[in-house]
Amino acid sequence: MSQKQVSRDINTFSLWQQTSLIASTLIGVGVLTLPRTTSAKLYEAGWLAPLIGSFWVFLSVWMIAKLSDRFPGKTFIEYSPIVWGSAKHPRLGRWLSLPWVIGYLLFLYLSTAIVARVFGEVVVTSVLLDTPLEVIIITMFLLAQMLCMHEVDVLARINELLFPLILFPVLVIAIASFQKAEWNNMLPLYRVPGRALFEGIYETVYSFSGYEIMLIFYAYAHENQSKVKAGFYGIGIATFVYTLIVLAGIVVFGYEELQRVSWPTLELVKTTQVPGLILERLESAFLAVWVAAVFTTVANAYYAFVYGLRQLFNKGIQFQRIISAILFIPLFFIALWPQNIVDIFRASSYLGIISLYLNLGIPLLYLLVVFARGMGSKAKERKAGG
Amino acid sequence: MAKHWCRFAVLLVFVTMLTGCWDRRELEERTSVLAVAVDIVEGREDLYKMTVQIPIPIKIAGSSGQGGGGNSDAVKIMSVTGRTVTDAANNLQLRLNQKLFLGHTRVLAISEEVAKRGIQDIMDGYRREPQIRRLMWPIIVKGEAASLLKIKPQLAQIPVVFLMDLIENGSKMGTIPDQTLGDYFNQTSNKSMEPFLNYVQASESEVRWKGIAVFRGHKMVGAINDIQSWSLLQLRNEQRGGDVIIPLPGEQGGFVTFRPHFVKTKLKLNDSHVLGNQKKSNPQHSATFYCELQGDIVEVTKDLHIPPEEFIKKMQTLIKKEMENRAKKLFTQLQKDYNSDILRIGLALRAHHYRDYWEKHDWKKEFKDFPVEAVYTIKIRRLGMEMQ
Structure with a gap:
């Protein structure tokens, strides 16, 4: 325990590390399908969905950050028993917090499986046609396992390193594709009933899930850095990227054509010619970079899950290494559960709605309990004192 | 020492797994198709005739100076029939030593007759095939589509390259529309517009851009000449x-x-x-x-x-x-x-x-x-x- 305490003091995440941790977890498989799913209900106004949909994400990440501020240096797993229990009955708190913690960890686990599956699906349908899906999923898991062998600071640095690598190609593709834009495709600005707006926003939920890992990783934020700021930067970058990609898809293809392609962003890459014909077939390069984007999603979520388990059982790094390797086996079978492409999209949609309840519900509930029990002020005093 | 070996083994596994070479196929193990032409079989209305143009790498004159006999030899032209284009492609595969590869296909020639019957069924296969590029040019050919692949332009070794240059240069000069397969897809999906494609005529040794083939839905309804185009x-x-x-x-x-x-x-x-x-x-x-x-x-x-x-x-x-x-x-x-x-x-x-x-x-x-x-x-x- 004392050893852990020491390492925590050293391993603090800078603002940029937190930002890239959030943004790179968000940007993953969702970016490939987002133009289609949002414009299915909103037609030309599909690009509004990520913009408006980001609102509750900001709200949620703000709550998570505030919650973390009440318990500095403690992860969700660690402060849950404190929130639910009392000094007299520590055991009670542990039992009462268990449903939330387990629900949260289970969600992380399942979403890792689905993200890995969608990734494998894209690779198998578009580039490596004869490679078995299983092999692609296993290689992704092996990479994630490598990350799980290390402490949290490695995770932060990996994200910091990969994030520009993910961000810039996506931005370049979106901007380069505007040269084929037909701007009339995005007009009329808005013509659907209000209900459709909600349905469109609902479609973005899955793409926006992933920042819930901050329930754990905010504990390692550098004291001088604002967690709220990092959260807003991260979500802001992801929102910008999503809006841009959806907009590019709509103006290049038109919403009708978007409905017909299974991976619109990949098709966007295929139709985009970079001036000068240096790289005529951009999609291979894009997919190579995109692997990094998916890796940061899969590995971050899985790392959060394994790290959460480790804290739940109060064990060390060795436990983390072993348990992550073991738990990949059921994960592999969960990933292979959906039978076809339609099943996969449905599963990811369900996960999206679960994430909505979890990400809004848990922080809200916790904050309410904290306020009701008057823990907020106490935490503040302690912070001021320290 | 054991740890050392263990690390080495893990590294070895990673190196072999992460190269992505599960289904690698070298360039010479593929039959690259440069152009596909779709016609109707005379007398058999339910069959498509697919003609492909395959370059013969060794015959293409390079800087080395060897090979490079007449232009006619630089490509092989094969025709095959089938109920759908994919069926035809499968039938063609039976006659080839290497796997067909459509990733380099740049031109899809469709005869006017087929286009007037509607090309939705042809396009469906190309929509699903990941190798097909949206930047490929579908072209409507007056008369037989295969004639476009059989031209001997003499100015370029490979007829399709000649045709590609013709369109590319034309669109650069602003005289020929750069109408790609992706554009065609977008225009057919869009409910507010109709698609069009380039319309050419091929003779024994030449190809001439004749204007634009106008579509309604997936059916060609007519053509407009160069001046109107x-x-x-x-x-x-x-x-x-x-x-x-x-x-x-x-x-x-x-x-x-x-x-x-x-x-x-x-x-x-x-x-x-x-x-x-x-x-x-x-x-x-x-x-x-x-x-x-x-x-x-x-x-x-x-x-x-x-x-x-x-x-x-x-x-x-x-x-x-x-x-x-x-x-x-x-x-x-x-x-x-x-x-x-x-x-x-x-x-x-x-x-x-x-x-x-x-x-x-x-x-x-x-x-x-x-x-x-x-x-x-x-x-x-x-x-x-x-x-x-």
């Missing part, structure tokens, strides 16, 4: 189109040639435009293309003996009249003959007049009688090296 390019894509050659009025055998350099087109939609003697109380939508052409006079075959200022003025009105007539003819053809909105007026209407027009009208029926006109502004900038 250039008007279309100016109005739709702001591309310059070809030179305008007009007989000089009053001068027997005299011609003037105008070469547009810059095109600026604005589509204006009016919602209460008064056409002719129509009453103002009946608001009606109409579309007007305002097209500004800037260019030079490149040829005048008869001396007009008038001062330059007057000459320019006179020519400008002459060209304006000619261009507007051409546009009018284009509109008549598209509206009355083909009833196909390839001008993207519908898209603009949907974008800008959604509530007051689009919701209340069925564009597929309305386009036929929709008032469209073109107003040209001609600006002659230079007279070439000549001062008159």
Whole structure:
């Protein structure tokens, strides 16, 4: 325990590390399908969905950050028993917090499986046609396992390193594709009933899930850095990227054509010619970079899950290494559960709605309990004192 | 030491797994198809005839100087039949030693006959196939589509490369639309417009761009010639189109040639435009293309003996009249003959007049009688090296 305490003091995440941790977890498989799913209900106004949909994400990440501020240096797993229990009955708190913690960890686990599956699906349908899906999923898991062998600071640095690598190609593709834009495709600005707006926003939920890992990783934020700021930067970058990609898809293809392609962003890459014909077939390069984007999603979520388990059982790094390797086996079978492409999209949609309840519900509930029990002020005093 | 070996083993596993070489296929283990042509089998209406052009790498003259016998040998042309294009491709595979690879296919030639029957069933396979590039050019061929692959252009070793250069160069010059498969997909999906494709004719040794094949849905309904196509390019894509050659009025055998350099087109939609003697109380939508052409006079075959200022003025009105007539003819053809909105007026209407027009009208029926006109502004900038 004392050893852990020491390492925590050293391993603090800078603002940029937190930002890239959030943004790179968000940007993953969702970016490939987002133009289609949002414009299915909103037609030309599909690009509004990520913009408006980001609102509750900001709200949620703000709550998570505030919650973390009440318990500095403690992860969700660690402060849950404190929130639910009392000094007299520590055991009670542990039992009462268990449903939330387990629900949260289970969600992380399942979403890792689905993200890995969608990734494998894209690779198998578009580039490596004869490679078995299983092999692609296993290689992704092996990479994630490598990350799980290390402490949290490695995770932060990996994200910091990969994030520009993910961000810039996506931005370049979106901007380069505007040269084929037909701007009339995005007009009329808005013509659907209000209900459709909600349905469109609902479609973005899955793409926006992933920042819930901050329930754990905010504990390692550098004291001088604002967690709220990092959260807003991260979500802001992801929102910008999503809006841009959806907009590019709509103006290049038109919403009708978007409905017909299974991976619109990949098709966007295929139709985009970079001036000068240096790289005529951009999609291979894009997919190579995109692997990094998916890796940061899969590995971050899985790392959060394994790290959460480790804290739940109060064990060390060795436990983390072993348990992550073991738990990949059921994960592999969960990933292979959906039978076809339609099943996969449905599963990811369900996960999206679960994430909505979890990400809004848990922080809200916790904050309410904290306020009701008057823990907020106490935490503040302690912070001021320290 | 054991740990050392363990690390080495893990590394080895990673190196072999992460290369992504599960299904690698070297370049020489593939049969790259450069162009595909789709025809109907004579007498068997239910079968497609697919013809492919496969380059023979060893016969293509490189810098090494060896090989490079006549152009005719640089490619192999194979024909095969099937109930669908994929069926035909599978039948073709049975005759090939290596796996067919469509990733380098640049041209999809479709015969006019097939296009008039509708090409939705052909396109479906190409929509699903990940190897197919959206930047490929589908081309409608007058007569037999396979004839396009069999040309011997002599100027290029591979006929398809010749054809590609022809289109690429044409679209760079602004005389041929760069109409790709992706564009075709987008236009067929879009409910407010109709697709079009390039229309060519191939002879024994040559290929000629003949204009644009106009579609309605997935069916070709007709073609417009090069002159009307250039008007279309100016109005739709702001591309310059070809030179305008007009007989000089009053001068027997005299011609003037105008070469547009810059095109600026604005589509204006009016919602209460008064056409002719129509009453103002009946608001009606109409579309007007305002097209500004800037260019030079490149040829005048008869001396007009008038001062330059007057000459320019006179020519400008002459060209304006000619261009507007051409546009009018284009509109008549598209509206009355083909009833196909390839001008993207519908898209603009949907974008800008959604509530007051689009919701209340069925564009597929309305386009036929929709008032469209073109107003040209001609600006002659230079007279070439000549001062008159």
